[in-house]
Amino acid sequence: MTPAPLSWYLVLSALLFGIGAMGVLMRRNLIVIFMAIELMLNAVNLTFVTFARSLLTMDGHVIVFFVMAVAAAEAAVGLAIILQLYRLRATVNADEVTTLRW
Amino acid sequence: MSMVLFLVLAALTIGSALVVVLHRSPVYSALGLVATLALVAMLFLGLDALVVGFLQVIVYAGAIVVLFLFVIMLLNLQVEQEAFSAPLLVVSAMGAGVGLAAIVSVALARSSVVAPPLQAGFGDMEPLAERLFTGYLLPFELTSVLLLVAIVGAVVIGKKKLS
Numbered sequence: 001m002t003p004a005p006l007s008w009y010l011v012l013s014a015l016l017f018g019i020g021a022m023g024v025l026m027r028r029n030l031i032v033i034f035m036a037i038e039l040m041l042n043a044v045n046l047t048f049v050t051f052a053r054s055l056l057t058m059d060g061h062v063i064v065f066f067v068m069a070v071a072a073a074e075a076a077v078g079l080a081i082i083l084q085l086y087r088l089r090a091t092v093n094a095d096e097v098t099t100l101r102w
Numbered sequence: 103m104s105m106v107l108f109l110v111l112a113a114l115t116i117g118s119a120l121v122v123v124l125h126r127s128p129v130y131s132a133l134g135l136v137a138t139l140a141l142v143a144m145l146f147l148g149l150d151a152l153v154v155g156f157l158q159v160i161v162y163a164g165a166i167v168v169l170f171l172f173v174i175m176l177l178n179l180q181v182e183q184e185a186f187s188a189p190l191l192v193v194s195a196m197g198a199g200v201g202l203a204a205i206v207s208v209a210l211a212r213s214s215v216v217a218p219p220l221q222a223g224f225g226d227m228e229p230l231a232e233r234l235f236t237g238y239l240l241p242f243e244l245t246s247v248l249l250l251v252a253i254v255g256a257v258v259i260g261k262k263k264l265s
Contacts, residue, residue, distance in 0.1 A: 004108035006217050009145065010210035012112045016119055016138075018203025023123035025195030026187050031174060035122050035135050038166065042142050045158075053149045054215045058229045061154050062238050065230070068161050069245045073252030075166045079173045080259040086177050087262075095187070 009050040016043035030082050030092045034075070041071050103148030111148075115141040126185040128174045132167055139163045150225045 016039060023036030045064045052060025086092055103111075118141065121134030139162045146155035186192050223229055234242050 002105060003217065004103050004105045004148070006149075006215040007211050007213060008105075008108060008112070009149065010213070010215065011207045012115065012145070014206035014210055015116055015203045016142075017206070018199040019116070019119045019123055021202055022195050022199030025198060026192045027123070028184060028187055029128060029179070029182060031128055031170065031177075031179070032122075032131050032185075035131055035170065038135065038162070039119055039122060039138065042139060042162070045154075046142055046145060049146055049149050049151045049154060050215070052151065053217060056218055056221055056224060058224070058233050061151055061225065061230050062233045064151075064154050065157065065234070066238075066241060066245060068157060069249060072161060072166055073248050075169055076252050076256040077259065079169055080256040083173060083176070084259055092177065092179065093184075 006050050006054050010047060013043040013046035013050070016040075016046065028093050028095055030085075030094050030097075031079075033094065034078055034082075038071060038075070041067060103145075108145075108148065111141055111144055115145070127181045128179045129171070132170045132174060135170070136163050136167050139167065150220060152225045153227050153230050154225070 020036045020038075020040035020043060023039065024033050027033050027036065045067055048060040048064050048067075052058065082092055085097065089097065091097070115138055118134045118137035122131045122138060125131050125134065139158060143155045143158040143163070146158055187195070
Protein backbone atom coordinates (compact mmCIF):
# COMPACT_ATOMS: atom_id res chain seq x y z
CA MET A 1 0.00 0.00 0.00
CA THR A 2 1.82 3.08 -1.21
CA PRO A 3 0.98 6.29 0.66
CA ALA A 4 -0.50 9.17 -1.29
CA PRO A 5 2.23 11.60 -2.40
CA LEU A 6 2.26 14.97 -0.66
CA SER A 7 1.80 16.88 -3.92
CA TRP A 8 -1.72 15.38 -4.14
CA TYR A 9 -2.60 17.10 -0.87
CA LEU A 10 -1.28 20.38 -2.28
CA VAL A 11 -3.36 20.00 -5.44
CA LEU A 12 -6.46 19.27 -3.34
CA SER A 13 -5.87 22.39 -1.25
CA ALA A 14 -5.48 24.46 -4.45
CA LEU A 15 -8.82 23.10 -5.70
CA LEU A 16 -10.51 23.89 -2.36
CA PHE A 17 -9.11 27.41 -2.47
CA GLY A 18 -10.40 27.88 -6.02
CA ILE A 19 -13.88 26.71 -4.98
CA GLY A 20 -13.83 29.12 -2.03
CA ALA A 21 -12.75 32.04 -4.21
CA MET A 22 -15.48 31.15 -6.69
CA GLY A 23 -18.05 31.19 -3.88
CA VAL A 24 -16.99 34.61 -2.62
CA LEU A 25 -17.31 36.06 -6.11
CA MET A 26 -20.58 34.51 -7.23
CA ARG A 27 -22.86 34.40 -4.18
CA ARG A 28 -25.04 37.24 -2.91
CA ASN A 29 -25.80 35.97 0.59
CA LEU A 30 -23.31 37.42 3.07
CA ILE A 31 -23.40 34.30 5.27
CA VAL A 32 -22.55 32.03 2.35
CA ILE A 33 -19.73 34.40 1.35
CA PHE A 34 -18.46 34.00 4.92
CA MET A 35 -18.57 30.21 4.61
CA ALA A 36 -16.59 30.42 1.37
CA ILE A 37 -13.95 32.45 3.20
CA GLU A 38 -13.77 29.67 5.84
CA LEU A 39 -13.25 27.20 2.98
CA MET A 40 -10.30 29.21 1.70
CA LEU A 41 -8.79 29.43 5.20
CA ASN A 42 -9.10 25.65 5.48
CA ALA A 43 -7.43 25.10 2.12
CA VAL A 44 -4.47 27.18 3.31
CA ASN A 45 -4.38 25.19 6.57
CA LEU A 46 -4.12 21.99 4.55
CA THR A 47 -1.14 23.43 2.67
CA PHE A 48 0.54 24.40 5.95
CA VAL A 49 0.08 20.92 7.40
CA THR A 50 1.35 19.29 4.20
CA PHE A 51 4.55 21.33 4.18
CA ALA A 52 4.98 20.72 7.91
CA ARG A 53 4.90 16.99 7.15
CA SER A 54 7.38 17.46 4.32
CA LEU A 55 9.83 19.55 6.36
CA LEU A 56 9.19 17.58 9.58
CA THR A 57 8.70 20.76 11.57
CA MET A 58 5.93 21.62 14.00
CA ASP A 59 5.89 25.29 12.98
CA GLY A 60 3.25 24.63 10.33
CA HIS A 61 0.96 23.17 12.98
CA VAL A 62 1.49 26.22 15.19
CA ILE A 63 0.51 28.51 12.32
CA VAL A 64 -2.64 26.42 11.74
CA PHE A 65 -3.46 26.85 15.43
CA PHE A 66 -3.25 30.64 15.03
CA VAL A 67 -5.28 30.59 11.82
CA MET A 68 -8.04 28.71 13.66
CA ALA A 69 -8.05 31.26 16.49
CA VAL A 70 -8.25 34.17 14.05
CA ALA A 71 -10.99 32.42 12.07
CA ALA A 72 -13.03 31.96 15.24
CA ALA A 73 -12.66 35.64 16.16
CA GLU A 74 -13.52 36.67 12.62
CA ALA A 75 -16.62 34.48 12.52
CA ALA A 76 -17.90 35.82 15.85
CA VAL A 77 -17.52 39.49 14.93
CA GLY A 78 -18.62 39.02 11.32
CA LEU A 79 -21.79 37.16 12.23
CA ALA A 80 -22.61 39.83 14.84
CA ILE A 81 -22.29 42.46 12.11
CA ILE A 82 -24.54 40.43 9.79
CA LEU A 83 -27.09 40.05 12.60
CA GLN A 84 -27.13 43.80 13.25
CA LEU A 85 -27.35 44.48 9.51
CA TYR A 86 -30.39 42.22 9.29
CA ARG A 87 -32.02 44.13 12.15
CA LEU A 88 -31.42 47.47 10.46
CA ARG A 89 -32.10 46.63 6.81
CA ALA A 90 -33.89 43.22 6.92
CA THR A 91 -31.51 41.81 4.32
CA VAL A 92 -28.33 39.75 4.12
CA ASN A 93 -27.91 40.39 0.41
CA ALA A 94 -24.52 41.92 -0.35
CA ASP A 95 -25.87 43.73 -3.41
CA GLU A 96 -28.46 45.64 -1.37
CA VAL A 97 -26.01 47.05 1.17
CA THR A 98 -24.43 49.81 -0.87
CA THR A 99 -24.68 52.87 1.37
CA LEU A 100 -20.91 53.12 1.69
CA ARG A 101 -20.25 52.39 -1.96
CA TRP A 102 -18.34 55.20 -3.64
CA MET B 103 -2.79 7.30 4.01
CA SER B 104 -3.13 5.02 1.02
CA MET B 105 -3.77 6.41 -2.44
CA VAL B 106 -7.27 4.93 -2.72
CA LEU B 107 -8.37 6.28 0.64
CA PHE B 108 -6.94 9.69 -0.23
CA LEU B 109 -8.76 9.80 -3.57
CA VAL B 110 -12.08 8.86 -1.94
CA LEU B 111 -11.64 11.51 0.78
CA ALA B 112 -10.52 14.10 -1.78
CA ALA B 113 -13.55 13.45 -4.01
CA LEU B 114 -15.91 13.76 -1.02
CA THR B 115 -14.16 16.96 0.10
CA ILE B 116 -14.47 18.58 -3.33
CA GLY B 117 -18.12 17.48 -3.55
CA SER B 118 -19.10 18.90 -0.17
CA ALA B 119 -17.17 22.11 -0.88
CA LEU B 120 -19.18 22.49 -4.09
CA VAL B 121 -22.38 22.01 -2.05
CA VAL B 122 -21.30 24.92 0.18
CA VAL B 123 -20.79 27.20 -2.79
CA LEU B 124 -23.58 26.08 -5.12
CA HIS B 125 -26.58 25.13 -2.95
CA ARG B 126 -29.35 27.70 -2.84
CA SER B 127 -30.32 27.04 0.77
CA PRO B 128 -27.89 28.45 3.39
CA VAL B 129 -28.68 25.58 5.79
CA TYR B 130 -27.44 23.04 3.24
CA SER B 131 -24.40 25.24 2.65
CA ALA B 132 -23.63 25.10 6.37
CA LEU B 133 -24.07 21.31 6.45
CA GLY B 134 -21.76 21.03 3.45
CA LEU B 135 -19.25 23.13 5.38
CA VAL B 136 -19.42 20.71 8.34
CA ALA B 137 -18.76 17.79 6.00
CA THR B 138 -15.87 19.59 4.30
CA LEU B 139 -14.25 20.50 7.62
CA ALA B 140 -14.59 16.96 8.99
CA LEU B 141 -13.07 15.51 5.81
CA VAL B 142 -10.17 17.99 5.93
CA ALA B 143 -9.66 16.91 9.56
CA MET B 144 -9.31 13.31 8.32
CA LEU B 145 -6.76 14.49 5.77
CA PHE B 146 -4.88 16.18 8.63
CA LEU B 147 -4.80 12.83 10.43
CA GLY B 148 -3.43 11.29 7.23
CA LEU B 149 -0.62 13.84 7.38
CA ASP B 150 0.21 12.73 10.96
CA ALA B 151 -1.13 16.00 12.42
CA LEU B 152 -3.14 14.52 15.29
CA VAL B 153 -3.62 17.59 17.47
CA VAL B 154 -4.46 19.87 14.55
CA GLY B 155 -6.94 17.32 13.22
CA PHE B 156 -8.79 17.12 16.52
CA LEU B 157 -8.67 20.90 16.96
CA GLN B 158 -10.19 21.20 13.52
CA VAL B 159 -13.18 19.08 14.54
CA ILE B 160 -13.62 20.78 17.92
CA VAL B 161 -13.09 24.41 16.91
CA TYR B 162 -14.33 24.52 13.34
CA ALA B 163 -17.01 21.86 13.06
CA GLY B 164 -17.98 22.16 16.71
CA ALA B 165 -17.98 25.90 17.33
CA ILE B 166 -17.77 28.00 14.18
CA VAL B 167 -20.28 26.07 12.07
CA VAL B 168 -22.72 25.91 15.00
CA LEU B 169 -22.45 29.70 15.15
CA PHE B 170 -23.24 29.87 11.42
CA LEU B 171 -26.22 27.55 11.78
CA PHE B 172 -27.44 29.52 14.79
CA VAL B 173 -27.41 32.78 12.82
CA ILE B 174 -29.07 31.15 9.79
CA MET B 175 -31.87 29.78 11.99
CA LEU B 176 -32.19 33.08 13.84
CA LEU B 177 -32.59 35.03 10.61
CA ASN B 178 -34.93 32.33 9.27
CA LEU B 179 -33.23 32.27 5.85
CA GLN B 180 -35.08 30.18 3.30
CA VAL B 181 -34.10 28.89 -0.11
CA GLU B 182 -33.03 31.95 -2.06
CA GLN B 183 -34.54 32.94 -5.37
CA GLU B 184 -31.59 35.09 -6.36
CA ALA B 185 -28.76 33.19 -4.73
CA PHE B 186 -26.22 33.99 -7.42
CA SER B 187 -24.95 37.26 -8.81
CA ALA B 188 -25.51 38.40 -12.40
CA PRO B 189 -24.74 35.67 -14.98
CA LEU B 190 -21.72 37.54 -16.33
CA LEU B 191 -20.23 37.74 -12.84
CA VAL B 192 -20.98 34.06 -12.17
CA VAL B 193 -19.25 33.00 -15.39
CA SER B 194 -16.22 35.16 -14.72
CA ALA B 195 -16.12 33.94 -11.09
CA MET B 196 -16.14 30.33 -12.27
CA GLY B 197 -13.43 31.14 -14.80
CA ALA B 198 -11.36 32.84 -12.11
CA GLY B 199 -11.82 29.98 -9.62
CA VAL B 200 -11.03 27.25 -12.13
CA GLY B 201 -8.12 29.20 -13.57
CA LEU B 202 -6.63 29.90 -10.14
CA ALA B 203 -7.01 26.26 -9.08
CA ALA B 204 -5.54 25.02 -12.37
CA ILE B 205 -2.47 27.29 -12.27
CA VAL B 206 -1.69 26.50 -8.62
CA SER B 207 -2.38 22.77 -9.13
CA VAL B 208 -0.01 22.51 -12.09
CA ALA B 209 2.69 24.44 -10.24
CA LEU B 210 2.31 22.32 -7.09
CA ALA B 211 2.01 18.98 -8.91
CA ARG B 212 5.35 19.64 -10.61
CA SER B 213 7.07 20.44 -7.33
CA SER B 214 8.86 17.57 -5.65
CA VAL B 215 7.50 17.59 -2.11
CA VAL B 216 8.63 14.35 -0.51
CA ALA B 217 7.51 12.82 2.78
CA PRO B 218 10.56 11.91 4.86
CA PRO B 219 10.25 9.05 7.37
CA LEU B 220 8.35 10.04 10.47
CA GLN B 221 10.08 11.07 13.69
CA ALA B 222 8.67 9.91 17.00
CA GLY B 223 6.24 12.41 18.53
CA PHE B 224 5.61 14.39 15.34
CA GLY B 225 2.18 16.00 15.48
CA ASP B 226 1.61 15.24 19.17
CA MET B 227 0.51 17.71 21.80
CA GLU B 228 3.89 17.94 23.50
CA PRO B 229 6.06 19.34 20.66
CA LEU B 230 3.22 21.67 19.63
CA ALA B 231 2.86 23.02 23.17
CA GLU B 232 6.64 23.34 23.47
CA ARG B 233 6.70 25.50 20.32
CA LEU B 234 3.72 27.55 21.48
CA PHE B 235 5.24 28.39 24.85
CA THR B 236 8.79 29.11 23.67
CA GLY B 237 9.29 30.48 20.16
CA TYR B 238 5.68 31.56 19.61
CA LEU B 239 4.93 32.84 23.10
CA LEU B 240 4.21 36.45 22.10
CA PRO B 241 1.79 35.57 19.25
CA PHE B 242 0.16 33.04 21.57
CA GLU B 243 -0.50 35.67 24.22
CA LEU B 244 -1.65 38.14 21.58
CA THR B 245 -4.14 35.50 20.41
CA SER B 246 -5.78 35.56 23.82
CA VAL B 247 -6.07 39.37 23.57
CA LEU B 248 -7.54 39.00 20.07
CA LEU B 249 -10.14 36.52 21.28
CA LEU B 250 -11.07 38.77 24.20
CA VAL B 251 -11.48 41.74 21.85
CA ALA B 252 -13.58 39.57 19.51
CA ILE B 253 -15.86 38.48 22.36
CA VAL B 254 -16.38 42.04 23.59
CA GLY B 255 -16.85 43.28 20.02
CA ALA B 256 -19.37 40.59 19.16
CA VAL B 257 -21.40 41.32 22.31
CA VAL B 258 -21.38 45.08 21.72
CA ILE B 259 -22.22 44.84 18.02
CA GLY B 260 -24.87 42.21 18.62
CA LYS B 261 -26.75 44.28 21.21
CA LYS B 262 -30.36 45.07 20.46
CA LYS B 263 -29.89 48.79 20.14
CA LEU B 264 -26.77 50.45 18.78
CA SER B 265 -26.07 53.72 20.53
